Each structure stands twice: as C-alpha cells, then as structure tokens.
Amino acid sequence: EFARKRLQDTKELRRVAGGSKFDIHEYEKQVGSLTARVEKAQFDLDSCTIKAATDGYVTQVRVRPGQMAVPFPSFPVLTFVNLDSIAFIAGFSQEPLTNIKKGNLAEVIFPAIPGRSFQAHVVRVLPTMAEGEIAPDRKMFSFNTQLPAGQVPVQIKIDDNISTYDLPLGTDAVVATYDMSSPFWSHVAIIRKILLRMQSWQYFLRFH
Template sequence: MLEIIIAGYGAIIWLVFIKLKLLPWNIKSQLGAVAGALFLAATIIFTVNVITPVSEDVRVINMVSEVTTRVPGTVKRVAVEGNVMLKKGDVLVEIDDTPYRLKVNQLKAQLADVQANANNLKQDLESAKNGTLSAKAHFDLMTLRLDESTKLATAGAGNQYDVESYRSEVQKALAALNTAKANEVKANSKLTAVVGDDNASVASVKAQLEAAQYDLESCVVRAPADGFAVNVMVRPGNYAVAMPLRPLMSFVENEQRIIAFFDQNELRLVKPGDKAEIAMRTIPGKVLYAKVESIIWANGGGQSVQSGVIPNTPMEHLHAPLPQKYAVRLKLNHEDAEDAPYLAMGARGVGAVYTDHIKPLHLLRMVVLRLDAKINYLIFKLP
C-alpha cells in the first residue's frame, strides 16, 4: 500500500512537472520532489505504526497441567493414549486401590463399634447414677451406725471396737461414693461430648472414614479439563508417588490464549475492545478477526526477586538490559467455539490492532497484513 501511495505521488510529480509543465523541472524542484517523497513516506510509516501497531510475535498459548497422583501406589491401568481428545473427568490412570480399600473396610467396622458404644452411653450414665445413689445410701447407713455406736460407747452400753469398725466403714463408703460420682461425671461427659449430631468418638471415626474414602477415590486419576494427554510414558507396574514430584504425564487443556507482544511505546493509543487481525503461519492465506481483551501492563523487567542480596542497578552494568515488551491478550470474534479455527498450541504469527484514530489509514495495515498471510504459503527452505 505504501508503494501505491509513493507511486501516486510520483505520478502527480510527473503530471505537474513533466507532462503539463506547470512548474519548472530543475535541480530545486527535483530535490523538493525527493524530499517530499521521503517526508510523505516517513509520515505515513510513523503514523500507521502509532494508530495501528503491529506485532510480529503473536503466540497461541495453552494451559498445561502436570498430572500427578495424590496417593502413592502401583499403576494398575493406563486408560489413555497420547494425543487423543478427552473430556473433563475421563479416566487417565488407575492406581492399585487394595490397601486403601482395606483401610476403608477397617474404618467401617470401627465406626459400627463406636456407634454401638455411643448408643450405650445413656445406659452407662443411668448405671453410674444408680451406683452413686447406692454408694450414698451405704455411706449414710455407715455414718448412722457410727453415730449410734459412738453414743452407746459413751453411755457404756457399747464397746470401742464397734466405733472404730464403723469409722473405717464410713471411710470406705466415702471413697466408694466419690468413685461413683466420678464415674457419673465421666459417663455424662462422654454423652454430652458431641460434634454436630454425632458423638465425639463417632465423629472422629467418620472423619477418618471420609479421608480414607477420598484416598480410595484418588486412586483413579481423571482428566482435569477438556483436552488431550501428551508424554504418556507411564506404564502398568510403575510405582507412582506424589513426592518427589514425578508427573505421570502432561495434559494440554483446550482453553487457549492468544498473546501479542508489543514494544513499550506502541500501546499508548490501544485500549480493550479495539479491533485486531491475526495472520498465523499455521493457517496460511487466512486472516483471523479478533479484539483486544486486555493489556498486561507488567513484565519481568520490573520485578525484583526476593533475596537477601541488594540487587545491582542497571547503571552498574556495562550496558543496561533491553526493555521488555508488553503482552496484549486477544480474543477471536467467534461466539460459538466450534466455529473458531483450530489453532495449534505454540503457533506463531503476526497481528495488528486498529485504534479509533485516523481510520482511513487502517487500510494500509490491512493490505500489509494480508500480504503477510499470503507469504505464509511460501516455505523458504532448500529441498
């Protein structure tokens, strides 16, 4: 497009100075024509780069999850092959669940036992209360006998041996009463110790059972999202562990992000919602329509890593580090995901953003971008 504008400018110069001879064609007019051409080209180039910035580094990024097992165990079955599309929740790998299944059965038996014991706590409390009443009655009786024997001994109608005997019985009865009261308090504490609607011991075993069932369910490793697995090197018989971290495979999610990287002085007029176009090398000859979803106003050049060492400033280096680019997230204009073209993970291309300024000059960038799309048909490699 720039060549067409320069050619039109040259045609005007030829018509004015050569054909119609409206102005003299001399050294001054020749220098003026050349300077005008350079000025026109520079003005167009610098203006277009501001109102329609272009990025030669557009990337398609997919989320990748490292699939690991939460519970250790021997791999019993690998249910997938690499590069096969899967739905979220599809089985990837099965771990031998024998020890976890046995643990669940053990806790189920333990739960039944503690539930039976919890049902008997009311009877235990009633029995403890009856024991307290019985011990108190015996204590009262021994206290009465001690008083009576003491009065008889004082009056000379009884002997001192009976007094000492009943005094000993009173001490025994008091100890038995205290023990019975303690048993009653203990039984009452067990009965009133609840978590929610369950007795404390029952709730404890239930929590252990839930944890064991969760471990049992974790023996089946499932797809975290829609996508496909790659690097499926795990085989039945391998021992899978969570730590040290050794992923079973990598899982590529279908969710994609299109990121375009721009120099730091190219985005001053760009805002979310601006129109954009993309030409990917994996789809030669085609231009994809998109819009600016967001601008990531951050890059690694502004980050200081936590450390106990004072970082060196760029002035202390021989050469300051180059300024890093800013990323712009683009979204394709496709309401239905099935209508969107397939973009391979890691695909590269060029893209342009069209701001709301001097829209007639957008045509120049559109033409150049479509030429880039056509050039993608060519493979510059010797046979």
C-alpha cells in the same frame, strides 16, 4: 482381620476364664496400628487416580510401568491441556502501549493459513510482564544488571470462526491492532492492513 479375631477371642477368654487384661490391651494396640496402616494404604491407592478438574485431554505422559510417582510438583508425570478456556496472547513492544486499549480492533494472520486474515478484538492488556518478576533470593536486587525490554502481553479474541482449520495450541501468528479513535490513526490503519495482507500472501512461498 486376624488381629481383630484374636482380640475378640482374648476378650471372650477373660470373660469366661479370667484371661490376661494386658493381652487385651496389646491386641487392641495391634488392631489400631494395623487399621491405621490399612487406611494409609487405601489413601495412597486412591491418590493414584488422577481426576481432571475441567474438560481437556492428557498429553506427554512421562510415567511408565514400574516407575514410582512421588508428590513433588516439580516432577509432573503428565501434562493436562485445559479446553475450558483458550487464550490468544500477542506480544507488543512497549512504544505503542498507550494506543492499545480494550475493545480495539485487531487482525490476525497465520503462517499455516496463507492468504487469509481474521478479524479480532483486544480483550485486555495483561498488567504484568515476566521481566517484572523478582524471584526470592538471598541477594539484593541490583540495577547494574541490564534488564531486557520485555514485550507487553495482550489478550485478543478472534471473532471469525477458525475451528475448521484445526490449528494446534501454540500456533504462531502475526497480530495487528488498530486504534480508530482519531482520523490520523485511521489512515495509518489502512496501510497496516495492506501490509498485513501482503505478508499473509507471502506465506504461500514455502521451502521445506
């Protein structure tokens, strides 16, 4: 504001008494430079306000008063948990992959909820696994390295209401899927359901 006032006075002086035109250019340059600094400072200040794109909550805040946050994605200052969509992912070995299809029945048991099984169904089989990722590197990919056999991620949806149990995100569970398209697998599914319920009842035995 002081620089703008000085520029205005210099223009008025030139109009009245023939002041220096060079001084006017210098003060205009100074006003423009200071205005740009103010705009940059305002942008930096506005960037300090973090707005969530969806409903959720913040956990694990890693920044403390006095620390400086820098715009590097590899060093986040907090973790945001998105509550708009919660996915249940189960990992299956690759042998039964051809029998796991969208819409198949499934059952879920939780170690935190012993003696209970919950009905679910397969939403989709995810088309990629972490073992198929190739990171950019200056070295060529070699098959001499023994790659582990990864598990196939399968997204499921629990049909029963489990909201009353207040399970935290990341809770461990056991999932079984059933292919009921043939009579043979229907009989096997009955055995698997019995074994799953036996395993769920074993969770009552806990030693801390």
